[in-house]
Amino acid sequence: MKKTSMNRSENKFLKYGLIGISIFFLILMLIIPLISIISEALAKGFGVYIKAISDGYTLKAMNLTLIATLIATIMNTIFGICVAWTITKFKFRGKNLLGTLIDLPFAISPVIAGLIFVLTFGKGSFLENILVQNNIKIVFAIPGIILATIFVTFPFVAREIIPLMNAQGTDEEEAAAMMGANGFNIFRKITLPNIKWGLIYGVILCAARAMGEFGAVSVVSGHIRGKTNTLPLHIEILYNEYQFSAAFAVASILVIIAVIVLILRNIVEWKTKKEV
């Protein structure tokens, strides 16, 4: 790096002061909250912890969380690859608009994300008659939870791979196409190896966010225990019932997943830097 030339006039006092401020801020804001979750979860002993995470309602909530996460991640990955292919490999009018529309869910409050599905499929909507006649329940049922989860994690995969595919250009794909390779093979053999790590990271991020979504899912779930409760909603119920240790025990499962995501993120970043 450029360190030798840069730090000539750097004040030692300033340097350690700034490092100190940074570390203090991060310990206070990030590390202490993280430690407190683990400490609260184990406050009443390991037995209570195990009981809380193997409770029937917890397992049912975990099951629903996994289903919603799996569907949302698969759907958004397929979409992410398709839309990235369209945006980066072709020229067409309205490309910028499409790019902006993908990001739209980022700008929308989770509570509003839930609300729009209640308005679309709930009481008084234009679809109400069709849904009632066919006995389909979307809002306050599992399909609503899945839809809300898909919405809030919508841009993640696309956002990660579009810049990578843009940087890569279209020359190699064009050459392969002219030699007669079909679309799927071009993607698998030429595009995929270049975006592999970004794609993996996008999928992980999407899955992590899907597992942890609270606001949007809370609006559409109806909070039926053992039926429409996801892990974050289950944590809320336990907390509001003053079962703090149980709430933190369930929370610690999500903390472990979050820490794994962070570690993977760093591995992915390191791998991509190495390949460049």
Add this chain to the structure above:
Amino acid sequence: MSKTKRVIPGFRLTMGFSLVYLSLIVLIPLSALVIKSGGMGLDKFLSIVLNARTLHGYLVSFGAAFIAAIINSIFGVILAWVLVRYDFPFKRFIDGIIDLPFALPTAVAGISLTTLYSENGWIGKILYSFGIKSSFSILGIVIALTFIGIPFVVRTIQPVLEDLDGQYEEAAAMLGASRLRTFCKVIFPEISAPLLTGFGLAFARGVGEYGSVVFIAGNLPMKTEIAPLLIMSRLEQYDYSGATAIALVMLGASFLILFVINGIQLYNSKLKQI
């Protein structure tokens, strides 16, 4: 559109799927919001939106998000600077943990911060002994919003600082400029655009945030009730039009923030080209 034949296959398929999926998941549900408020009538819309409790909710959400975004801007610049320019033990770890608020579910952050900052919590105990009410107060809301906003400013400034050419700093130093002056006149203009983006992202996220705030806020009407909670409580009473009206104003405001920031960004980049 260009008349030349596209060489790479798959345009129709991927474009078609993308548009259908985008419409089904995002555009049609969002339009339901607009349709619902369109059928409401202006009088009713205004009476909900201009209600004292609603206005106070907006004030709390936008105010607290603004303060938190300012705090994050200050610490974000310091953190990015330290991570790019200095070497110290555990730097990789510090760099990695900054994204924790992205990875940690908001509800988990919410209950953790509430326990920490309540009267008997590790940090709350200290603050309360000085008479500072750190939970069930506006301060609590600001703490939660600061937590979730940490990565935005750091991650937008960091790459710009990494790419910054050291020559100008050196030149400034050789010409006798103090370190502070160099920072203000040479470095700050370079990072001001990403800083604004990071600020805008943190602010917009804070305005709509629900999960991490709802536990620590205490949710007292006219005191610590945030706008997303107002939507939530209207929904629980099946008052869909009320919820829609409040949501529409919030949505409009968030889009306006992002639009203004994009506008400033565009203006700045055009200015630079001249």
